[in-house]
Amino acid sequence: MQRFFIQKSTLLFLSLIVLAACGKGNQNQAYQQQAPELPTAKVQQGDASVSREYAASVEGVSNVEIRPQVTGYLSKIFVDEGDYVNAGQALFKIEDQIFREQMKSAQALLITAQANLSTAKIDLDRKKELLRNKMVSDIQVKEAEATYNAARGAVSQAVSSIESAKINLNFSTIKAPVSGFIGRFNYRLGSLMTPSNQQPITLLSDIHEVYTYFSMSETDFNNFQKKQAGSTIGEIIKNTPAVSLLLSGGDKYAQTGKIDAVEGQFNKTTGSITLRAKFPNPENILRSGNTGKVVLDQFYSNVVLLPIASTRTIQDKIFVFSIKGGKAAMLPVEVSGKAGDNFIISKGLKAGDEYIVTGFDRLQPGTPVVAQKKNAQQKKS
Incomplete structure (x- = not known):
């Protein structure tokens, strides 16, 4: 009886060991089954175009101060603030009575002078005749x-x-020297106009073309010049591609512009340099005083590119997931710009490195992960 009990206990113990071993095997198998299969790809290298935005202010190609050339009271205003005027169009009238009187006086003096000239001519001819005799x-x-x-x-x-x-009389009617839009009036009817007035009567802005002025940091300007090393500023400007303009509301201006001037020196206070781009303005959409952003495309060759969608941003830092030793690894990367849907990587990855493309939203570093087989992907597709 005792021997039977011992044999029964031994069989029970062996059964428990077998069951434990089987359970452990099942756990390992389930653990392996839980590791997700995620698609991976290799980091590519290629050419890229980076769009950089710079705050800009807009001015007409010609902003003319309208000032009086003669002294007198402002007697007539032919236009209103904001009107579009053509070159030669009358804008203002200064009281011209005094100039008309000056004209009459000058004409009377001419008549007297011409009469004196005739008398002197007669006397000269007579005396020449007497001299012969x-x-x-x-x-x-x-x-x-x-x-x-x-x-x-x-x-x-x-x-x-x-x-x-005549000149003074003509100057009493102030005409537009160029075509453009009239600005705000600084004087009203009855104001005394003199050439020495501190303020102009108004400002006339010719905006059939406009200048946009924007500032570029020293680093950006150096990169801007590096693209054409050895070229003069004039050659760089000539070869620079067209630029775009974003209006204050974010809409893109329909016309493209061209950089046509660079300031001679950097601003010591801001450490920046000012550039000028000219834009056509056939529909007069832009006005002097408008603001916006100039968009300048800069081209880079043989740079490391990484899809933006394959990155994660945490507290202004950018990370990418990779697989190392069968586990997820989160790698920090440094970005020098955006090129379409890609980041340009300056540090952290090199061409040929493998990264996880998608599916890492809830992935934690150290989590087991398996690279999805490419032939499996092809079958699914």
Whole structure:
């Protein structure tokens, strides 16, 4: 009886060992089954175009201060603030009565001078005739010639006075020197206008083309120049591709522009340099004083590219997942720019490195993971 009990206990113990071994095997198998299969790819190297945005201000190609050339009271205003005017169009009128009187006075002086000239001419001719008959001396003839020349001078002076009066009379009507939009008026009817007024009457902005001014940091400008090392600024400007303009609301301006000037030196305070781009403005959408962003595309060759969708951003730092030793590894990377749907990687990865493409949203570093077989992917597709 005792021997039977011992044999039964031994069989029970062996059964428990077998069951434990089987359970452990099942756990290992289940553990392996839980490791997710995720698609992987290799880091590529290629050419890229990076769009950089710079805050910009807009000005018309010609912003003309409208100032009076003569002194007088502002008597008429022919346009309103914001109107579009054509070159030569009348804008303002300064009281011109005094200039009309000056014109009449100059014309009267001309008549008198012309009469004196005729008298002097008659006297000179008469004395020359008398000299031939030896009835007058040479000195008398020379005196008559001097009088005649003085009369001629008086006529010329009277003509000049008339021209001066005409100029002043014409200046009393202030006309647009260029076509463009009228700005705000600094003076109203009845204001005394003088050429020495501190403020112009208004500002006339020619905006058929506009200039956009934007500043570039020293680092960006150096990279901008590196693309054409050995070239002069003029050659760099000539070979720079067209730029775009984003309006203040974020909409893209329909016309493209061209960089046509670079400031001569950096601003010591801001450490930046100002560039100018010219944009056509056929529909007068842009006005002086507009703001926006100039978009400059810079091209890079043989750079490391990584899809943005295959990265994770944590507290302004960018990471990518890889598989090392059968487990997930989260690698920090440094980015120098965006090129379409890709990041340009400056540090952390090199061409040929393998990374997890998708499926890492809830993945933690150290989690077992298996690279998805490519032939399996092809079968599914």
